Amino acid sequence: xxxxxxxxxxxxxxxxxxxxxxxxxxxxxxxxxxxxxxxxxxxxxxxxxxxxxxxxxxxxxxxxxxxxxxxxxxxxxxxxxxxx
Amino acid sequence: xxxxxxxxxxxxxxxxxxxxxxxxxxxxxxxxxxxxxxxxxxxxxxxxxxxxxxxxxxxxxxxxxxxxxxxxxxxxxxxxxxxxxxxxxxxxxxxxxxxxxxxxxxxxxxxxxxxxxxxxxxxxxxxxxxxxxxxxxxxxxxxxxxxxxxxxxxxxxxxxxxxxxxxxxxxxxxxxxxxxxxxxxxxxxxxxx
Numbered sequence: 115x116x117x118x119x120x121x122x123x124x125x126x127x128x129x130x131x132x133x134x135x136x137x138x139x140x141x142x143x144x145x146x147x148x149x150x151x152x153x154x155x156x157x158x159x160x161x162x163x164x165x166x167x168x169x170x171x172x173x174x175x176x177x178x179x180x181x182x183x184x185x186x187x188x189x190x191x192x193x194x195x196x197x198x
Numbered sequence: 199x200x201x202x203x204x205x206x207x208x209x210x211x212x213x214x215x216x217x218x219x220x221x222x223x224x225x226x227x228x229x230x231x232x233x234x235x236x237x238x239x240x241x242x243x244x245x246x247x248x249x250x251x252x253x254x255x256x257x258x259x260x261x262x263x264x265x266x267x268x269x270x271x272x273x274x275x276x277x278x279x280x281x282x283x284x285x286x287x288x289x290x291x292x293x294x295x296x297x298x299x300x301x302x303x304x305x306x307x308x309x310x311x312x313x314x315x316x317x318x319x320x321x322x323x324x325x326x327x328x329x330x331x332x333x334x335x336x337x338x339x340x341x342x343x344x345x346x347x348x349x350x351x352x353x354x355x356x357x358x359x360x361x362x363x364x365x366x367x368x369x370x371x372x373x374x375x376x377x378x379x380x381x382x383x384x385x386x387x388x389x390x391x
Contacts, residue, residue: 158303185244
């Protein structure tokens, strides 16, 4: 199977997730070995996915846990959970 | 543990929700795009969960249940604040529409995770995620920020697994398009500087 660049872009996400049929994967790798544009698109996309997965990118705001607890404490004084 | 909380050991409720804090926060953020609004929604959702503990049947994990309550709360808040025109625009955006062409590059220099210590880089990524259409942002945050699998994401968002994959592919390419050129120019500045 010969893939063009647009087809490769459509499969980049599945490629990153390892969710591709082996024959499609092999065709992609063949394309990527010769197409520096698609290789750079794959590398940059994978890098960005890796960076947004890092806990520092979406960390809890400072004081989040304390404010949550304080709010719960003040409200829960007034109510009890519904019994089963 | 749930029975003990219902019986009055409130302290255990704090222990129960503590490990879920980041998951519920990023879930609310994926809908609202605002840290302050997401935080308020998490507080409301936690209160709702406490009051409804008696109806939690343990068929799913507690964290899954709490995340669902949070997602519903966040969506309700969004509906309240969003104008009619925005609602219709989002609702009519077809999954087959849109430009999903990535930023064309000739090479890519890896950005290591240590670079995330720089606030500037974190802000570039956060801003790009906030710019994604809501349905793509929700999938991206579930899959790539919370690292849920395809089936869990589909179940949480109430869409098919195929739709999760389609939206994820578009979300990731949009992220690449928004972020890669900016990160590359940052990298060049760093090399020069």
